[in-house]
Amino acid sequence: MAATGRTSDGDDDQLAAGYAAYQRGDVLGALEIFERAAQDAPPRLRSAALINAASMADELGEHRRSVGLMRTALAVLPADAARQRPAALVNLSQAYQHLGELDSAQETLEEARSLLADGTDQGLLPVACLLSLTAVALHRQQWARAHELAAESLDVTRRLAPELIGHPLMNLAAASFEIGRRELAVDFARQALAAFEAAGDAAAVAETQQNLAIMFVRSGRYDDAEEPLGASQGFFEGAELEHRAGIGAKTYGYLAESRGDFDTARTRYRHALDRFDKAGAVLDAADVRLRLATVAAAEDDLALAEELLAMSFEVYAEHGLGMHCAQLDYWHAELLHRTIAADAHPDPxxxxxxxxxxxxAALAIDAVRHTLPNGNQREHWHRTVAEPAMRLAFQCAARTGDGQLVADLIDSRCAGTALDVESVIEPRSATLEFELLDPPASDDSAPALHLGTALADVAAAAGIRIAPPPRLSDRGRILLSDYISHAEQRYGRLIRDHRVIAL
Known part of the structure; x- marks a missing residue:
């Protein structure tokens, strides 16, 4: 059984001691007890102890260690303990999610769901499986599927485990927030918080407080974020939950950065980086290095900023996060452009x-707008990422005096849609969002439609796969050809269709 603070008559004394430690909030102590229990134990006891040790490691933010322990547990699981396999798979999927390995998480959950389909009474496990499936859908930005799974899990949880009702409520909050229904999301989150408080689940209360604080931060409601953020951070630091404490430290850093307090921001980000490194949360660590680079550039240490950016880019590229790479390149160019704009004689x-x-970066970022099936996503992507990136591309091209490049960018932007000249040339203060946006992976199972911009928005909203924009030809010359090729190679995704349209 996974560590839930409950024991059964057949539990070994050491397992019971581990459960008791977990119930007291001593997660590290529980991990040590479970690992000792697994040593030289018979197969059934060893597998149970390893499963619980893996759960503790995951809660402590040691996700890679958790995966190793859980894989070992599954390998030694005896035939007469087969009922433990679905639970172990669900727990393993959570560790994979924390590591950003969503394919592995999805595979383990599908196996668990298949094993649960035989109708055998598995207690609360169907709830856990549905909650994890919802989490994966949220990670993949499949908001409609996430909302559907959250609603299904809400019904199942009401029936099987009403004390856990806060979890599907929080998933509904997350899905609602991402489709732009932010007040509804906050309402769901507060319902979830009340449910966890009523159940006496201190860890879930802290997680919900942190998630609520992040919603406020992403909505620009910084003052509202302070109270839930402080309450949750106290719990996570006291419980030595490195990953969650790292998220809190990063959020504090972002609040300080947004207020221009770079000393505090740098300190908070460094604390977050230390915790993420300890937890093996490499993507979170890369995100924090990106924020540290922004602080370094603001303090005129461009060399350090570029070093940090290079480290983050390498991590994103290794994980196949092409749009993270494109956004990082855009922000790198933005930081360079600020230096150029402040210099009377900029370095060529x-x-x-x-x-x-x-x-x-601008071409790659702009090309994905019709892949987003939700109108709020498309608007948010355009306003916060695509428009600033394209504006920066125009500004850099204009500063170099490359009239042909400026003309090509205008033609590219005007193909099928009107160019908002004011948005391109009007000086605005670019900002880096609290979280990088990453469009969901394209579905190659259905043919892509070749549509103009206006119809593409309509089709994308209906969930229809849309082809990338076409290549443009001017008397045999493909506009922006070298930049397009470079972007497709650097970011690992097609940003222009193979069709060619003559101007």
């Missing part, structure tokens, strides 16, 4: 680097 080499980063 710096301007060239900014241009080389800005144009491919």
């Amino acid at each position: 080499a710096t301007l060239s680097r900014a241009l080389t980063l800005a144009v491919p």
Whole structure:
């Protein structure tokens, strides 16, 4: 059984001691007890102890260690303990999710769901499986599926485990927030918080407080974020939950950065980075390095900023996060451009680097807008990422005096849609969002439609796969050809269709 604070008559004394430690909030102590219990134990007891040890490691943020323990447990699981396999798979999927390995998480959950389909009474496990499936859908930004799974799990939880009702409520909050229904999301989150408080689940209360604080931060409601953030951070630090404490430290850093307090921001981000490194949360660590780079650039340490950006880019590229890479390149170019704009005699080499980063990134970022099936996502992507990135590309091209490039960018933007000139040339303060946006992976199972911009928005809203924009030809010359090729190679995704349209 997974560590839930409950024991049964057949539990070994050491397992019972581990459960008791977990119930007291001593997660590290519980981990040590379970690992000792697994040593030289008979197969059934060993597998049970390893499963619980893996759960404790995951709660402590040691996700890679958790995966190793759980895999070992599954390998030694005896035939007469087969009922433990679905539970172990669900727990393993959670560790995979924390590591960003969503394919592995999905595979383990599908196996668990298949094993649960035989109708055998598995207690609360159907609830856990549905909650984890919802979490994966949320990670993949499949908001409609996430909402559907959350609603299904809400019904199942009411029937099987009403004391856990806060979990599907929080998933409904997350799905609602991402489709732009932010007040409804906050309402769901507060319902979830009340449910966890009523159930006496201190860890879930803290997680919900942190999630609510992040919703406030992402909505620009910084003052509202302070109280739930402080309450949750006290719990996570006291319980030595490295990953969650790292998220809290990063959030505190972002609040300080947003208020111009770079000393505090840098300190908080460093604390977050230390915790993420200890937890093996490499993507979270890369995100924090990106924020530290922004602080370094604000304090005129461009060399340090670029070093940190390079480290983050390497991590994103290794994990196949092409749009994270594109957004990082855009922000890298933005930081360079700020240096250029502040210098009466800017370095031509710096301007060239900014241009080389800005144009491919802008083309890649702009090309994905019709892949987003939700109108709020498309609007948010355009307003916070695509429009600023394209504006920066225009500014860099104009500064170099490359009239042909400026003309090509205009033609590319005007193909099928009107160019909002004011949005391109009007000076605005670019900002880096609290979280990088990453469009969901495209579904290659259905043919893509070739539509103009207006119809593409309609089709995308209906969930229809839309082809990337076409390539444009001017008297045999493909516009932006070198930049397009570079972007597709650098970000690992098609940003222009193979069709060619003559101007």
